Every structure is written in structure tokens, then in C-alpha cells.
Amino acid sequence: MQFRTLCLAAVAGLVVAACDAPGKGSGKDAAFVSPADAFPSTYKPYPSQTLLISNATVIDGVGGRIENGSVLIEGGKIASVGTDIAAPEGAVTIDARGKWVTPGIIDNHSHLGAYPSPGVDSTADGNEISGPVTSEVWVEHSVWPQDAGFTRALAGGITSLQILPGSANLFGGRGVTLKNVPARTMQGMKFPEAPYTLKMACGENPKRVYGYGRGSTPGGAPYSRMGNVAGYRDAWIKAADYKKQLEMAKNGGGEPPKRDLELETLAGVLSGDILVHMHCYRADEMAVVMDISREFGYKVTAFHHAVEAYKIADKLAEYGACSSMWADWYGFKMEAYDGIRENIPLVHNAGACAIVHSDSEVGIQRLNQEAAKAWSDGKRVGIDIPMEVAWQWLSINPAKSLGIDGKTGSLEPGKMADVVIWSGDPFSTYSKAEKVYIDGALMFDRNDPANQPVMDFELGQPGEGDRK
Amino acid sequence: MIRHLLLSLVVLSAAPFAAAEPVAIYGKSVWTGTNQGMIPDGVVVINDGRIVSVGPASSAAPAGAKEVRAEWVTPGLISAFSTTGLSEVSGVDDTNDAGASGSRFSAALDAADGFNPDATPIAISRLEGFTRLAVAPQARATLFGGQGFLADTTGLTGSIFRERAFAFIVLGETGASLTGGSRPAAWATLRGAFDDVRFFAARYMSHNDGNVLTRMDAQALMPAVKGDQLIVFQARRASDLNAIMDLKEQTPSLRIAILGADEGWRVAERLAELDVPVMVDAFSNLPASFSQLAATAENAKRLSEAGVTVAIVHFDNDGHQARLAAQVAGNAVANGMSFDAAMHALTTAPAEIYGMTGLGVLAPGARADVVAWDGDPLEVTSAPLAVFIDGEDQPMVSRQTKLRDRYRTLDESQLPLAYKH
Numbered sequence: 001m002q003f004r005t006l007c008l009a010a011v012a013g014l015v016v017a018a019c020d021a022p023g024k025g026s027g028k029d030a031a032f033v034s035p036a037d038a039f040p041s042t043y044k045p046y047p048s049q050t051l052l053i054s055n056a057t058v059i060d061g062v063g064g065r066i067e068n069g070s071v072l073i074e075g076g077k078i079a080s081v082g083t084d085i086a087a088p089e090g091a092v093t094i095d096a097r098g099k100w101v102t103p104g105i106i107d108n109h110s111h112l113g114a115y116p117s118p119g120v121d122s123t124a125d126g127n128e129i130s131g132p133v134t135s136e137v138w139v140e141h142s143v144w145p146q147d148a149g150f151t152r153a154l155a156g157g158i159t160s161l162q163i164l165p166g167s168a169n170l171f172g173g174r175g176v177t178l179k180n181v182p183a184r185t186m187q188g189m190k191f192p193e194a195p196y197t198l199k200m201a202c203g204e205n206p207k208r209v210y211g212y213g214r215g216s217t218p219g220g221a222p223y224s225r226m227g228n229v230a231g232y233r234d235a236w237i238k239a240a241d242y243k244k245q246l247e248m249a250k251n252g253g254g255e256p257p258k259r260d261l262e263l264e265t266l267a268g269v270l271s272g273d274i275l276v277h278m279h280c281y282r283a284d285e286m287a288v289v290m291d292i293s294r295e296f297g298y299k300v301t302a303f304h305h306a307v308e309a310y311k312i313a314d315k316l317a318e319y320g321a322c323s324s325m326w327a328d329w330y331g332f333k334m335e336a337y338d339g340i341r342e343n344i345p346l347v348h349n350a351g352a353c354a355i356v357h358s359d360s361e362v363g364i365q366r367l368n369q370e371a372a373k374a375w376s377d378g379k380r381v382g383i384d385i386p387m388e389v390a391w392q393w394l395s396i397n398p399a400k401s402l403g404i405d406g407k408t409g410s411l412e413p414g415k416m417a418d419v420v421i422w423s424g425d426p427f428s429t430y431s432k433a434e435k436v437y438i439d440g441a442l443m444f445d446r447n448d449p450a451n452q453p454v455m456d457f458e459l460g461q462p463g464e465g466d467r468k
Numbered sequence: 469m470i471r472h473l474l475l476s477l478v479v480l481s482a483a484p485f486a487a488a489e490p491v492a493i494y495g496k497s498v499w500t501g502t503n504q505g506m507i508p509d510g511v512v513v514i515n516d517g518r519i520v521s522v523g524p525a526s527s528a529a530p531a532g533a534k535e536v537r538a539e540w541v542t543p544g545l546i547s548a549f550s551t552t553g554l555s556e557v558s559g560v561d562d563t564n565d566a567g568a569s570g571s572r573f574s575a576a577l578d579a580a581d582g583f584n585p586d587a588t589p590i591a592i593s594r595l596e597g598f599t600r601l602a603v604a605p606q607a608r609a610t611l612f613g614g615q616g617f618l619a620d621t622t623g624l625t626g627s628i629f630r631e632r633a634f635a636f637i638v639l640g641e642t643g644a645s646l647t648g649g650s651r652p653a654a655w656a657t658l659r660g661a662f663d664d665v666r667f668f669a670a671r672y673m674s675h676n677d678g679n680v681l682t683r684m685d686a687q688a689l690m691p692a693v694k695g696d697q698l699i700v701f702q703a704r705r706a707s708d709l710n711a712i713m714d715l716k717e718q719t720p721s722l723r724i725a726i727l728g729a730d731e732g733w734r735v736a737e738r739l740a741e742l743d744v745p746v747m748v749d750a751f752s753n754l755p756a757s758f759s760q761l762a763a764t765a766e767n768a769k770r771l772s773e774a775g776v777t778v779a780i781v782h783f784d785n786d787g788h789q790a791r792l793a794a795q796v797a798g799n800a801v802a803n804g805m806s807f808d809a810a811m812h813a814l815t816t817a818p819a820e821i822y823g824m825t826g827l828g829v830l831a832p833g834a835r836a837d838v839v840a841w842d843g844d845p846l847e848v849t850s851a852p853l854a855v856f857i858d859g860e861d862q863p864m865v866s867r868q869t870k871l872r873d874r875y876r877t878l879d880e881s882q883l884p885l886a887y888k889h
Binding site: 118119120148149204310311312313314328329333334337338339340341342346350360361365366369372373375376377380381427428429430431432457458461462463466467468 | 556557558560588589592706731734751753755756757758762763764765766784785787788792795798799842847849851869872876878
């Protein structure tokens with residue numbers, strides 16, 4: 001609940017930011033486009049029909065489950081969900097007996113488009129490692145919309161996703177939230193009016209890349225975790241000052257500061273417009289970061305990877321941060337050494353916000369299975385979470401973390417009709433996404449090759465798409 | 469917790485069974501891997517490290533036999549290819565003995581010298597039903613990774629049961645980059661090395677170095693070149709697979725298997741004809757490199773339907789996550805492979821590739837590697853209830869379960885959690 005308020009506040013804040021953008025009101029930079037309006041979304045929902053899906057097991061995404069349920073989609077929105085819905089005149093109907101219907105899955109940690117397929121040096125655009133603080137970069141400027149990974153994710157029921165810059169830097173840059181609809185441009189995928197996010201990173205990566213760059217990267221600070229923390233605090237001090245100057249100028253107290261992309265993003269966090277997504281594995285480091293955020297008056301929306309979230313699940317619940325986690329990754333580096341299979345259910349069980357994320361072009365194709373693993377591992381240690389409640393890890397919780405939960409992430413009337421019809425129980429390895437609707441438009445149909453996207457890169461190659 | 473409760477109910481004792489004590493393992497579904505197929509309501513009786521009988525639950529179990537009851541019973545799964553046991557934390561070099569980019573030796577590098585039976589991924593893999601591992605070194609300095617071995621997952625000293633079981637050679641893009649930058653360079657290196665072995669006596673009479681290999685590397689590669697030892701070639705692209713099969717046709721005595729084979733379905737008939745087995749990661753369905761443009765989630769299915777021997781592996785972070793091969797196999801089934809073929813891909817296929825006799829099947833006389841599951845082993849929601857290796861009931865404890873049990877509740881009102889162990 002606390003979290004929902006935070007996100008809603010952030011969305012509201014965005015509107016304010018658009019009105020109070022730096023420069024505006026001073027009369028000096030009349031032609032200046034505010035950051036919130038730069039690179040605007042050109043996404044438009046594709047045509048959809050009035051559609052009634054009936055006789056399905058419906059997971060509504062907010063904890064409810066309806067046997068023999070129906071979902072009515074009208075005008076690209078969820079119109080109603082229940083057991084006894086009559087088909088409006090002219091509606092297309094699908095008898096989904098034996099099938100399951102869920103909200104589309106939202107992955108809040110992907111690098112698709114920024115580290116696309118093929119993974120060659122020329123396409124590796126996911127991390128601006130030129131310095132430990134690169135909050136001036138926006139990952140959307142690296143997103144190549146022709147990444148075939150988007151199509152494979154779609155086939156796995158992914159309807160929205162957050163693309164993040166990499167984790168080399170203390171401040172890696174802005175993330176971007178996309179609708180998983182193929183487009184010629186990044187703007188064509190951009191989730192309309194989603195707030196911006198900021199990627200930050202704890203731990204090993206920044207200190208390895210900068211402090212111990214082995215001569216191939218810039219070298220210099222940070223060399224240590226304490227150096228990481230000094231780096232965050234130093235940047236927040238500058239950002240607070242920048243924000244203060246902006247506010248003073250707005251209130252007629254002098255000239256606005258020279259526009260600074262790096263500080264603009266950080267000031268956006270301090271004003272609540274930009275949501276912080278922070279790569280952090282270790283429990284003790286997350287606790288330090290929560291204190292830093294208190295010191296400077298911002299909020300960490302989600303800790304990513306959070307391999308040790310289970311050790312401080314109570315503190316994460318109290319603070320109100322989400323943990324965005326893998327089901328079972330461990331051991332690939334020191335800060336992932338204490339990974340356990342029950343991390344996600346233990347976090348959920350403590351009342352904290354749990355999210356299943358991928359950070360992988362492979363994992364994103366089956367996040368439902370990752371959730372299923374965690375769910376069943378929880379059960380084995382006595383944490384018996386109803387499956388329909390666990391589904392929140394896949395849709396509404398990531399939607400909250402991206403500030404889009406008012407628009408998608410559940411099958412509630414008025415929301416975007418981002419819907420998946422599964423061949424069976426989506427917590428079974430054998431089930432597959434059969435039909436994927438985004439804003440009510442059928443964007444993937446497993447049984448109809450004409451309704452399966454093939455990216456430019458794949459055309460004319462020995463394999464065009466996944467199954468040729 | 470629940471798992472322990474259930475187990476103690478059926479097992480009555482937490483102590484491992486003595487090997488000589490018969491155990492009857494009942495399953496509502498018993499997948500045998502033999503022509504007995506799947507037995508509904510079956511029982512596997514083990515005694516003295518061997519399987520005694522496999523049949524319907526109604527068949528008589530020996531008097532006094534311990535009982536284990538489960539949903540499913542299968543042979544112990546075999547991890548067909550990984551670096552499990554060679555590294556504790558992959559990213560921490562000090563703990564990682566999988567590969568050596570700075571070594572002057574290559575084919576002679578013996579992965580068994582780096583194996584640590586105490587490595588935590590071993591118990592973690594065992595807890596997920598894997599009882600045997602084929603472990604290979606990584607190729608870091610040139611295309612010859614070195615010598616792989618076979619081990620069980622007991623984590624005990626002596627768990628390696630065959631050293632120098634196979635030679636590992638990397639071709640394709642990776643092989644090219646390891647030998648100077650091109651596939652021609654990789655093949656020149658490979659042919660030169662084979663020649664070094666064939667002309668060993670003459671070439672090393674007065675030198676320590678051949679055209680490609682040091683004397684020690686040439687000696688180590690000798691059994692593979694002579695056809696006495698399996699060679700596992702790693703390659704993805706159809707043209708690379710064809711080049712390997714050309715080599716096999718030119719030198720029919722070579723015993724080879726192919727790892728990767730992302731585009732294998734395009735040459736499936738030839739693989740079947742030449743009887744070349746493959747080990748595939750069925751998750752590979754993206755044009756992630758120019759060597760896998762034809763990657764498809766249906767690769768395993770198509771290969772299997774063409775009659776190729778298919779083992780299924782999980783490559784990503786394979787020093788720790790080889791265990792995910794069961795999930796990969798389940799996904800292969802979701803993409804058209806038969807359930808039976810997918811189970812063979814985790815049991816009899818790797819046993820056949822590596823010549824592991826008496827493993828991968830539930831059959832009288834076979835070694836008693838048996839897993840009792842709480843559900844379908846290819847479902848991600850299932851887990852083993854009990855794992856037997858050579859008839860020994862294995863501890864279902866790992867560093868991960870200990871961490872879990874410590875943090876199951878976060879009550880520190882009396883003492884810090886560090887005192888909970």
C-alpha cells in the first residue's frame with residue numbers, strides 16, 4: 001500500500017515536472033523541450049475487436065482466481081472480468097476451456113535492444129562505462145528495436161518491459177519502459193507516459209570496473225564499497241544543489257543553472273519524478289543504500305537481483321522497496337554466493353514487494369516458470385502462497401515498480417487489455433502462451449505464423465524467427 | 469521443512485541407509501529408461517548398491533525393506549556437460565579452475581586435477597536429482613580444452629569414477645578466436661595437432677614441440693586421435709557441424725560427440741546417419757551470434773525425430789546451473805520433443821555418449837542411482853524427495869538449505885542469527 005502511494009505520487013510528479021521543467025517560466029529558453037517531453041512515445045495501440053474470452057481459469061493479477069471465468073475486452077481495455085459475462089453484439093468470442101488467462105507478464109529488468117541479438121561488439125550498447133556517474137545517458141538511445149529478443153519475449157507472454165542500462169556504474173543512466181510491440185523506432189515502443197527510471201548499482205561491478213579496471217577502463221574511484229557510497233553521496237549533494245537552484249530560479253530567485261543532463265536526472269529523482277532501480281545483491285549493502293536515500297530524501301523503488309533480500313526481508317517491507325529477483329541464480333560471483341531458491345517466497349512472506357525479473361534474453365521467455373519454481377520452493381518450506389497471489393510477482397508488482405500499475409498489470413476494468421491466453425496452467429513447464437494481446441490487439445498467436453513477428457535481422461537468414 | 473517431515477515419515481530415520489539394507493522405492497509413475505517404459509504404480513527395489521528389481525507396486529518387496537514413497541521415480545539424472553566442481557565462485561579467479569588462458573599446455577590439461585568434491589554446486593546439483601556429472605575443462609588458450617572426467621555427486625573423496633574420459637575441443641567462432649581469428653586457423657591448428665599425434669615418434673624424437681602441440685599435449689591427445697577416447701567437439705553453425713562430420717568421414721575411427729549444435733536440425737539426417745550424438749541446450753532459440761542464426765526451440769525435437777542421439781544440457785553458468793537441464797528438457801517437451809525422448813536426454817543418452825554402463829536406467833543389475841520425486845521431474849515445480857547414489861541415501865542438505873533454514877524467520881530477539889546453525 002505504502003508502495004502504491006509512492007508510485008502514484010511519482011506519476012503525478014511527472015506531470016508537475018513537465019510543467020515546471022527547467023528553463024520554462026524564466027522566459028530565457030522558450031524553445032527548450034522539457035526532459036519529460038523529449039523523445040516522446042509514438043506508440044499507438046493496434047486495431048482490436050471486442051473480444052470475449054470465456055470458460056478459462058482467470059488469474060486477475062491482484063490475487064484473485066476465477067474458475068470458468070470470462071474476460072471481456074472492449075476498445076483495447078479490460079471491460080469486465082467475471083463468470084457470467086454475455087458477449088456484446090458483434091463480439092469475437094473465444095472458448096478457452098482448459099486454458100488459463102492472465103495479465104501480460106512485465107519484466108522490469110531487461111537489456112533487450114541495448115544488448116541485442118546478435119551479441120557482437122558493434123551492437124553492445126548497454127553500458128556507458130566512461131565514468132562511474134553517467135546519469136546523463138538514457139538507455140532508450142541504445143535500444144535497437146530490431147532485436148529478435150523482443151519477439152521471443154512476446155512468445156513468452158511479456159507485454160511490457162523495462163530496459164535498463166548496465167551495472168558498471170554507480171549511476172548507470174535512465175531506464176525506459178516499453179510496450180512489447182514491434183516498431184521501427186524505439187519511440188514506437190515507448191510506454192506512453194511511463195515515468196523515467198534511474199539505474200544505479202551497488203557492490204562489485206562499479207569497484208571492479210573503475211577501481212580495478214586493469215588498465216582497459218578509466219581506472220580511479222571507486223576502488224571499494226566505501227568508495228561506492230562516497231560516490232553516491234557526492235553526486236546527491238551536487239544534485240540537491242542543482243535542484244535548489246532550479247527551484248530558486250522558478251520562484252524568481254535568480255538565474256536557473258546551466259542545463260546539466262547528469263544532474264537533471266538526479267534532481268528528477270530528488271523531486272520524485274524519476275524512480276530508482278538499484279542493482280544490489282547483498283543485504284548489508286541494501287541496508288546502507290536505504291539509509292543514503294533517507295539522508296537525501298529520495299526512495300529506492302526496487303532493488304534488482306537482491307540475491308540476499310531474504311536476509312533483510314523485514315527491513316525491505318518496512319522501507320517499502322520492491323525486490324526484483326531471479327528464482328535460482330547463484331554462485332557466479334561473490335555477491336551472488338548466498339543465493340537460495342526460497343528468496344522470492346521469503347521476501348513475499350515478510351510482506352515485502354517481490355518481483356520476478358530476468359536480466360536475460362533467455363530467462364525473459366519463461367518468467368512464469370521462474371515464478372513457479374520460487375512458488376513451489378516456498379511451499380516446500382511451508383510458505384503456501386496461492387498461485388494467483390504469486391502471479392503478482394509477474395505483473396502488478398513490476399507494474400508498480402515502473403509506475404504503470406494504474407494502467408496495466410492486472411485484469412481490472414479500464415486497464416489496458418494486456419492479456420495472455422495460456423495453453424494450460426502457466427506454472428507448468430509444458431504450458432505455453434498461445435495468444436498475447438497488447439492493448440487488446442492480438443500481437444502473437446502461436447498457432448498462426450502470420451501473427452508471429454520476425455525482425456529485420458532474421459529475414460533471409462537460415463532461420464526466420466523461432467520455428468522456421 | 470515439509471520435505472523433511474514427509475521424509476521422516478516414510479524413512480523413519482535421518483541416517484543414511486547402510487548399503488546392504490534393501491530399500492523399496494515406490495512411485496505412482498516409475499520411468500525406467502528401458503523397454504519396461506513407464507510403470508504406473510511401480511516399485512524399484514535396491515540392495516547392496518544395485519537395483520534388484522523394477523516392477524509393479526504389487527510385486528513383493530523383500531521383508532524388512534525400508535520404504536520410500538514418491539510421486540515419481542526415475543534413474544539418477546546425468547549432467548552431460550558442465551564445469552561443475554571446478555569452480556566455487558565463477559567470478560572469483562582464485563576459486564575457478566575451469567580454464568587456464570595463461571597455460572602453455574592444452575590437451576594435457578586434466579580437469580580432474582581441478583576437481584573439488586567439496587564444491588558447493590555438487591550438493592546443490594545432487595539435491596535436484598543429478599547423480600552423475602561429465603565435467604570438462606574450458607578451452608581458454610587454444611581450441612584444446614583438455615581432458616574431461618566422469619564423477620558422481622556424493623561429494624566424497626573418490627567420486628571421480630573415470631578420469632580422462634574424453635577430450636574437449638572447441639571449434640566454430642570460439643575456436644577461431646582462440647587460434648588467431650579465423651576458422652581456417654582453427655582447422656589448421658586441429659589438423660596440425662592430429663598430425664603431431666600421428667607422427668609422434670618422429671616429430672618428438674629430438675624436440676619437445678610439434679607443429680602445434682607440446683610433447684605432453686600430443687601424448688594426452690593420442691587416445692582421442694587413435695579413436696580410443698571420445699572427442700567432444702563444441703560447435704554451433706551448420707557449416708561447422710558439417711566440417712566435423714567431414715572429419716569423421718575421413719577418419720571413421722574417431723569417436724565423436726558434438727556439444728552445442730544450435731543449428732543441428734539443419735544437418736540432422738547426416739548426424740543420424742553417421743551416428744554422431746549431440747548435446748544441446750534447448751533454450752537456444754535466438755540469433756545470439758552469427759553461428760546460431762537458425763537456432764530454434766524445436767532443435768531438440770527435430771534432432772530426436774531424425775534419430776540423432778540427443779542429450780540435453782544447460783550451458784549458462786554451467787559450473788553452478790547444470791541442474792537446470794531438467795527445466796531445459798521440460799521446455800524441449802513443450803516445444804514438441806516427446807517426454808520419453810527428453811527423459812532419455814537426461815539419462816540414457818549421456819550414459820551412452822560416455823559409455824557409463826549400468827547408469828541412466830532403472831533395470832535389475834544396474835547401479836542404484838535412483839531419484840524419488842514429489843512430481844513429474846520435468847516440471848519446474850517438482851523436486852526430489854530422496855536421492856540414492858550406488859544405493860546410498862544421500863543427505864538432502866546443501867549450503868543453500870542451511871542459509872534458508874537460518875533465515876526462515878528473522879527473529880533476533882534472543883540471539884543474533886549467526887548463532888543459528
